[in-house]
Structures are given as structure tokens and as C-alpha cells.
Amino acid sequence: MNAATNANPFAASEFEQRKNRRAIVMKWVLFGFCAILVIPLVGILLDIFIKAAPVLSFDYLWENPVNKGKQGGLWAPLMGTFYLVIGSLLFVAPIGVFAAVYMNEYARDGWINRIIGITVTSLAGVPSIVHGLFGVGAFVLFMLPAINRVVADPNDRSTKWEAGLLTASLTIAVMNLPVVIASTREALGAVPQAFREACWNLGATRWQTIRTVVLPNSLSGILTGIILVVSRAAGETAPILFTGATFFRFVEDQGWGKIFPYRPAEPFMAMSMHLNIISNQISQMPEKMKFGCAAVLIGLILFINSFAIMLRVWLRGRKRW
Amino acid sequence: MSEKANARRRKFQFLDALELPTEWIIRLCGWSSIIGIAAIFLFIFREAAPMVPKLDWIHFFTSPRWIPNPGTGNDASFGALALLVGTFTTTFIALIISVPIGLGAAVYVSEFAKGKTKETLKIIIELLAAIPSIVWGFIGLMILGPIVKWIFTAQPDTWWSHTMLTLHLASADTGAAQGTNLLTGGIILALMSVPLVVSLSEDALRAVPDSYREAALALGANPWETVRRVLFPAARNGLLAACMLGMGRAIGETMAVLMATGHNNRIPAALTDPVRTMTATIAAEMGEAVVDSDHYRMLFVLGIVLFVMTCGINVAADIIVKGVKGKTK
Numbered sequence: 061m062n063a064a065t066n067a068n069p070f071a072a073s074e075f076e077q078r079k080n081r082r083a084i085v086m087k088w089v090l091f092g093f094c095a096i097l098v099i100p101l102v103g104i105l106l107d108i109f110i111k112a113a114p115v116l117s118f119d120y121l122w123e124n125p126v127n128k129g130k131q132g133g134l135w136a137p138l139m140g141t142f143y144l145v146i147g148s149l150l151f152v153a154p155i156g157v158f159a160a161v162y163m164n165e166y167a168r169d170g171w172i173n174r175i176i177g178i179t180v181t182s183l184a185g186v187p188s189i190v191h192g193l194f195g196v197g198a199f200v201l202f203m204l205p206a207i208n209r210v211v212a213d214p215n216d217r218s219t220k221w222e223a224g225l226l227t228a229s230l231t232i233a234v235m236n237l238p239v240v241i242a243s244t245r246e247a248l249g250a251v252p253q254a255f256r257e258a259c260w261n262l263g264a265t266r267w268q269t270i271r272t273v274v275l276p277n278s279l280s281g282i283l284t285g286i287i288l289v290v291s292r293a294a295g296e297t298a299p300i301l302f303t304g305a306t307f308f309r310f311v312e313d314q315g316w317g318k319i320f321p322y323r324p325a326e327p328f329m330a331m332s333m334h335l336n337i338i339s340n341q342i343s344q345m346p347e348k349m350k351f352g353c354a355a356v357l358i359g360l361i362l363f364i365n366s367f368a369i370m371l372r373v374w375l376r377g378r379k380r381w
Numbered sequence: 382m383s384e385k386a387n388a389r390r391r392k393f394q395f396l397d398a399l400e401l402p403t404e405w406i407i408r409l410c411g412w413s414s415i416i417g418i419a420a421i422f423l424f425i426f427r428e429a430a431p432m433v434p435k436l437d438w439i440h441f442f443t444s445p446r447w448i449p450n451p452g453t454g455n456d457a458s459f460g461a462l463a464l465l466v467g468t469f470t471t472t473f474i475a476l477i478i479s480v481p482i483g484l485g486a487a488v489y490v491s492e493f494a495k496g497k498t499k500e501t502l503k504i505i506i507e508l509l510a511a512i513p514s515i516v517w518g519f520i521g522l523m524i525l526g527p528i529v530k531w532i533f534t535a536q537p538d539t540w541w542s543h544t545m546l547t548l549h550l551a552s553a554d555t556g557a558a559q560g561t562n563l564l565t566g567g568i569i570l571a572l573m574s575v576p577l578v579v580s581l582s583e584d585a586l587r588a589v590p591d592s593y594r595e596a597a598l599a600l601g602a603n604p605w606e607t608v609r610r611v612l613f614p615a616a617r618n619g620l621l622a623a624c625m626l627g628m629g630r631a632i633g634e635t636m637a638v639l640m641a642t643g644h645n646n647r648i649p650a651a652l653t654d655p656v657r658t659m660t661a662t663i664a665a666e667m668g669e670a671v672v673d674s675d676h677y678r679m680l681f682v683l684g685i686v687l688f689v690m691t692c693g694i695n696v697a698a699d700i701i702v703k704g705v706k707g708k709t710k
Contacts, residue, residue: 083605087493093485094494097575098505104520155410162411166404174706178699179414185626185695186421186688187633188514189660193667193684197424201672234417241414267400288511295513298635298660302667332515332636339519340640354519358512365511369504 105358112355115348121356124311125329129338130345134356136311137334139321140225141360144300144330145293147229148236153286155233156240163241164248165270184238188298195231195303203227204325221325228304228328235299236289243285247278280375287368291361297332305333331357418692425688429681436682447646449666449676459679461686466648467563467656471638472631474567475574479631480624482571483578487623488608490579491586510576514637521569521641526560529568533653549651562653566642570634574627581626585619585702586612622698629694633687635660659683 072080109116123133159176167173200223212220251274259269275282297305306327312318322328335353338345436459444460451457490502533551534542545551552562589612597607613620643655644665663680670677 079606080603083603086605086608087489090485090489090493093482094489094502096482097486097509097579098502101505101509101572104524107524108520155413158407158410159413162407166407167411171706176411176414177703178696179418181699182692182695183414183417183421185629185633185691186418187635187660187691189635189663190421190425190633190684190688190691192635193425193428193663193681194421196667197428197681198420201428202424234421237414237417265400267396267403271396291511292513295511295515297513297515298664301664332513335515335519336636336640340522350519350523354516358516361511361513362508365508369507 108351108358109355112348112351115352116355120352124313125308125334128308128342128345129334129349129353130342131349134331134334134353135318136309136321137329137331138356139311139319140305140328140330141294141332143225143322143328144228144232145290147225147324148232148293149286149290151230151233152236152240152289156237157244157282159237160241160244160248161270161274164245165266165274180238180241183234184242186235188235188296189301191231191235192299192301192303194234195227195299199223199227199230200303203230222327223302223304224324224326225304225322225328226324228300228330231299231303232293232296235296236292239289239292240285243288244278244282247281247285248274250281251277280371284368284372284375287364287371291364291368294364295332295357295361297336300330300333301336304328305330307333307337331360422685422688425681425684429678429685432675432678432682435675436679441682445646445648447662449670449679457675459675461659461683463646463648464657464659464662464683467642467646468632468658468660470563470649470656471566471570471642471658472628474564475570475631476624476628478568478571479575479578479627483575483623483627484582484620486575487579487582487586488612491583492604492608492612506576506579509572510580514573514634515640517569517573517637518640521565521637522561525568526562526565526641528560529562529565529653530560533564546651550653552651552654561641561643562655563642563649564653566638566656566658569637569641570631573634573637574630577630578623578627581623582616582620585616585623588619589615618701622702625694625698625701629691629698632694633660633691635664639664659687663687 120133121138122135124136125134126132163173163176167176204221204223204227207221255273255277256269259273264272304327306329309322309327309329311321311329331353335350335357338353339350441459441461442465443462444458445463445466446458446460447464448455448458486502486506490499490506494502533545542551593611593615594607597611602610638658639661642658642661644657644661645655646657646662647654649656663683666676667680670680
């Protein structure tokens with residue numbers, strides 16, 4: 061080093077150099093936090109899939125569980141989860157979307173909207189087991205007896221409605237309501253205000269504007285949110301534990317009975333419930349069956365979520381405003 | 382307008398006549414979340430109500446003796462202290478791990494990472510959030526539990542196990558060596574709540590206007606100084622709310638802690654003692670409790686305690702971010 065460079069008035073002083081070194085160190089520390097998050101996750105998932113590899117096959121998905129799940133496949137719980145998701149969507153999708161439409165398009169920015177906003181956040185924070193208790197209290201112990209008083213024949217047990225797909229779907233629907241509302245609100249909020257104003261200026265009413273301009277322009281965003289709700293509904297255990305899910309139900313191996321295995325008002329099997337029971341409540345369960353079930357459930361959920369992410373990326377690339 | 386478009390328009394014109402009914406349907410749906418919250422409280426309270434005046438509330442909060450089904454001749458004891466301690470210790474451990482990692486990862490994703498790295502990290506964190514709690518419980522039981530057990534209690538009568546015992550890191554309980562315990566449950570809860578903390582903190586950091594960053598840059602601050610001296614103070618409320626919501630999630634988690642904490646009703650004396658949380662108690666005992674028995678109603682009382690706690694945390698977090706009137710900055 062010669063005197064000329066030392067005299068450079070813009071050279072970093074020792075104090076500044078120390079600060080910059082610290083900034084670089086902190087950057088790597090923060091990157092380390094991300095790595096702590098990502099690396100174990102990838103390792104764990106790989107571990108599960110490797111241990112599940114011996115059972116994973118098409119037959120494993122297609123066959124019904126045999127001998128308390130020690131042999132056979134996962135068809136019956138897969139179907140139960142499928143119908144549970146469909147059932148809960150039937151309830152939550154219209155109500156959630158309309159609720160978001162109300163908050164975003166109708167309600168003024170006053171205290172009613174604020175109260176609704178607060179109830180949405182608190183509903184989102186209610187623990188899943190409390191939703192389960194609610195399902196027991198409201199649907200199994202209150203709604204079903206009321207229905208049975210009308211439809212059930214006291215001499216014929218088979219006409220009685222039991223806790224099943226209907227009650228579990230309703231419970232899951234209440235639980236997912238705030239998720240649908242939040243994602244739909246975001247999608248509606250992304251539609252530029254100018255679109256609405258243009259529509260109003262043409263003489264359209266509020267409902268016409270929503271139907272012809274706002275909803276079509278936010279449809280893909282709403283769909284993305286609903287797909288995420290599907291994955292949440294498929295994985296939940298605590299809310300369906302006492303509202304209709306059961307560990308074992310006989311499901312036919314062929315014919316229509318295989319595709320429509322459960323009636324709405326009788327207990328059903330579900331993936332999450334199946335994993336819950338076989339992983340710690342049945343002795344001498346082969347290790348590979350536990351990991352197989354976990355791998356299928358994880359695979360299912362990651363598949364649904366990747367679909368939603370791809371939809372969102374595609375949507376962002378297509379956006380014209 | 383072409384003929385075809387006109388025909389299509391006429392086909393859907395009947396929908397316009399539904400303006401008024403639709404508006405009322407939409408309004409009703411808009412209130413659905415209020416109805417939902419009220420219904421949850423009402424129906425849980427309806428099941429718990431006969432127990433509320435009967436219950437010795439001081440006993441409930443101070444006694445660790447939770448004996449819902451005593452043998453004949455003994456009285457049932459509903460002391461939830463050990464359950465409360467179990468819930469709060471697992472949550473505390475989860476927060477110790479998830480808050481620094483969550484905030485750090487959020488800062489990295491929002492301020493340092495660029496382009497592909499940023500997108501990849503965000504997607505991975507989102508997928509992490511999607512993994513269901515039963516799978517986390519499975520991971521705790523089958524993968525993390527054995528690791529924790531191997532570290533803390535695997536080698537009896539070595540200097541390592543003695544050190545662990547004196548430091549209250551290993552459980553003194555010989556029967557408790559299954560690897561499902563306070564620490565395992567805490568780590569699993571941390572992994573579950575981190576994605577939430579990350580995404581909410583990232584939102585909070587992104588809400589800080591870019592002019593703040595530019596001003597810091599103009600004053601000669603480097604990236605880390607910008608984060609520490611400018612972004613953290615500016616996003617303080619949002620970051621606090623993110624941590625609180627992470628805590629709410631950890632308190633309310635059920636299936637994962639049921640499988641990963643060992644489910645033992647006592648006050649933990651060491652880091653790897655098995656514990657039992659309120660949520661896990663409800664999940665485990667609801668199936669056996671006879672409908673309308675005291676035990677059954679007590680589980681609903683626990684549900685109310687949980688409901689009030691998590692609602693309080695969520696509402697507080699919401700008010701911290703948005704203020705009482707909901708004005709966004």
C-alpha cells in the first residue's frame with residue numbers, strides 16, 4: 061500500500077469495514093436459519109419416502125385395508141377423505157366466497173366490517189380440537205337428534221342418521237371458513253377499482269358488476285385459495301376424530317360399492333384418521349405400512365399444494381393489469 | 382354487439398332480477414363468521430354449562446391431579462395445573478426455537494434473497510405450512526423421538542448421562558425413555574409454527590415503505606444496519622403479531638402434541654420429561670368419556686379455556702397490527 065491509496069477520501073474506514081463485515085456475516089447467519097428450516101424437512105421427507113418405498117405401488121392405493129391395516133392398501137380411507145373434502149367444499153366454498161364479497165364489495169369501512177374482520181381472525185385461530193368439540197356439540201348432539209326425530213323410524217335402526225360424512229364435512233367447513241374468506245378477499249382486492257367504476261358508469265347495479273366483472277376477473281385467485289383449503293381439509297384429524305371418522309368400515313372390493321363406499325350419515329374412514337390409529341394404537345403394525353400411509357398422505361397434500369402454486373404462478377404471468 | 386353475445390346476455394338476464402335476494406344472501410354469508418364464532422361458544426358452553434357452577438375453579442387451576450375416572454369409593458379430581466403447565470412449556474420451547482428462526486428466515490427471504498432463491502424458499506416454506514399436524518406427530522413419534530432419546534438418555538451410567546441428569550436435561554424417569562417428551566413436542570411445534578411466523582413477518586417487512594430503505598441507504602447504512610435500525614423498529618407491531626399468532630397456533634395444536642409429547646400427566650422436572658397438554662387431553666379422552674358425565678363436561682370446560690385463550694391472542698394480535706378501528710397505515 062502506498063500513500064496515494066491511503067489518501068483516497070472514499071476508502072472505507074476501519075469502522076465501516078467492521079460494519080460491512082458484520083453485515084456479510086449476518087447475511088450468512090440468516091441464510092443459515094433458512095437452511096435449518098429447509099434441510100431437515102427435505103431429509104425427513106426423503107426418510108419417510110425411502111422407508112415407505114417397499115409398499116408404494118398402484119395396488120397399495122387401489123386395495124382396501126386388510127387385518128387392521130397390517131396388510132392391503134388404502135382405498136377405503138382415500139375415498140373417505142375424498143368425499144369429506146367434496147362435502148366440506150359444498151358448504152364452505154359458496155358461503156366463504158359470498159362472505160368475502162360482502163366484506164369487499166358491500167360493507168363500508170365501518171365498525172361492522174371491523175367486527176367481521178376480527179371474528180374471521182379469531183375463527184382462524186380456534187384450535188382444531190375445539191372445532192372438533194364444536195362439531196360434537198352442534199352437529200352430533202344437536203343437529204342429528206333433531207333430524208332423527210323427523211326421519212328415523214324408532215323400530216328400524218338402519219334409518220337412524222349417525223355421525224358421519226355429513227357432520228364431519230360441516231365441522232371441517234366451519235374450520236376452513238376463515239381461510240376461504242381471507243384468500244377470496246385477497247383475490248377480490250386485486251381487481252382494480254377502475255374495473256368496477258367502469259361497470260357502474262355503464263349503468264350496471266352492484267350485483268351485475270360483481271357477477272360480470274369482479275368475480276370473473278378474480279376467479280383464478282379464488283380457485284387457488286379453494287385448492288389450498290382442499291389440502292387443509294384432507295389432512296385434518298382432530299375435528300373429525302369424534303364427528304364421524306372411524307378406524308374401520310367394511311368397503312366392497314368391486315362394483316359401485318367401491319366407488320361410493322359411504323352413505324352421508326354413517327361413519328367413514330379417512331386418511332388422517334387411519335394414520336393416527338395405525339401409527340401408535342395397533343401393536344405389531346409393520347413399520348412399512350405406517351410409513352406407507354404417511355407417505356401417501358404427504359404426497360397427496362404436496363401434490364394438491366403444488367397444483368395451487370403452479371396455478372398462481374401461471375396466473376401472475378397472465379395478468380393484464 | 383354480435384348476435385351471439387346478445388343471446389348469451391339474454392340467457393343470463395334472469396340473474397339480474399335476483400339483485401335483492403342475492404344481496405340478502407350475500408349479507409347473511411358476510412355475517413357467517415360472526416355466527417360461526419357465536420355458535421362455537423354457544424355449543425361448547427351448552428355442553429360444559431352444568432359443570433361450571435359445580436367446579437372448584439381454584440382446585441382446577443392449582444392442582445396437578447387430573448383423575449377423571451377414579452376407582453370405586455374415590456372422588457374424581459379435576460386439577461388441570463399439569464395440563465396448563467404442559468401446554469405452556471411445550472409452547473415456550475416451540476417459541477424459543479421458532480421466533481429466531483422464523484424472524485431470521487423472514488428477513489432473509491424479504492431483504493437478502495433475490496430471484497430464484499427467493500421464489501424457491503417461499504414455495505418450500507409454503508409447502509412446510511401445508512403438512513398436516515398428524516404427519517408432524519408421526520415425524521415426532523417415528524423420526525425425531527428416537528434421535529432425542531439417543532442424545533439424552535441412550536447411554537446409562539456414562540459421564541454423559543450423569544451430566545444430562547444433573548442439568549435436568551435428561552428425564553430421571555426410567556420409564557420415560559421413549560423419545561416422546563417435552564423437547565420432542567416443542568421441536569415439532571416449532572417446526573409447525575415457523576412457516577406461519579415466516580409468512581406473517583415477511584408480510585410485515587414488506588409493508589414497510591421502500592422510501593425507508595432508500596433513506597437508510599442514502600445515509601450509508603449497509604443491509605444489516607437497515608434491517609436492524611430501520612426495518613425492525615418500523616415493522617415492530619407486525620413482527621410481534623406474527624410471533625403471537627405462532628404462539629396461538631402452538632397452544633392449539635392437537636394431534637402432533639398428542640403423539641410427540643409422551644402424554645404423561647405431571648409437571649415436568651427435566652427437559653425430556655413426558656408432558657401432557659390440554660388439547661391432547663381432550664383428543665385422547667373424548668372417545669372414552671361417557672356422554673353427559675362430569676368427565677365429558679370437563680373436557681368441554683378445557684375446550685372453553687383453550688377457546689378463550691386462543692381467541693384472546695388472535696384478537697390482541699389483530700389489534701396490534703390494525704389498531705382498534707382497523708385503519709391500515
